[in-house]
Amino acid sequence: MNTIYSYTCYREFIRDFLCEKKKKNSSYSSRCAAKKCGVQSGTFTRILNGTRGIGPSVLPKFIDWLGLRHREAEYFQLLVKFHNASTDSDKENLYKEILSFRQQMKHCIPEDKFHIFEQWYYIALYELIKIMPEYSTPQKLGAFLEPPVNETKTLQALEILEKAGLIKRTGNGYTSVGKFLSTGDKWESVAIHAFQVKMGELGASALNRFSKNERDISTLSVTLSRENFQKVTEIIRDAREKIREIEALESKPENVYQINFQVFPLTRRPERGEDEQQ
16 A cells, blocks of 8 residues: 555545455454444545535544554545545645645655664665765675674665665665655654664764864754744755755766754753742
8 A cells, every 4th residue: 555645635545455454454444444444334424425524523543543653643634534524725735735744744754664774874885875886795895884884784785675665686786775864853663762872972072083174063952932942943954855865856966965963952842830949
């Protein structure tokens, strides 16, 4: 079954999902699905044929039945809002959101491939192959990494990337599959957590490993409300997209760079009544 991001009609997605359920279990019926979604079987049928929409009270149950999480759930909700919209203006604006969402998620990595983040050099090799496809030996590829990685680990990394469908062998080397990778904004993965920790450590050591003309490291301490903290995270999200746009237009890449974004508290807010006890 195709990913949900290939759909612009939530009813088509539900119909295909139901067909998959029936293929795996011939006794599974629309009545079973309706019960899971908290609606009568007749209502479920009307939702599928387009004479009724999914109401907000049962939307979470539909999402749970469909097994959607995080960004997938958000996208499904957006599709429902689009088809429930009553004015052309609302439909136009929501459709723009759908197209934007699909573009953002186009290169997202499915959760079953998050193991490629278990070591920092897996992704580094994936990016390196984009600019050095003519190098076929693990020894040569590993030597170009900073810090260098030995031949055994590099070979293992290449095998993992190949099995994940992110690179493939060519006559004289490797080629990457796809333009860029993203985990999306929301994830729950020990591997990605460890990856971000390691990239933070590499960023700290870069102060000593590279000269100033090879790196750009700066810090900023600010005071913000929760509302403005959210605005800052949105600015960072936009910055990531702009950097991706620059990369997409790059015609002669020369190196692989790591860009880390970090925003975290340096203080904590007092608990209710705590300041009164001082």
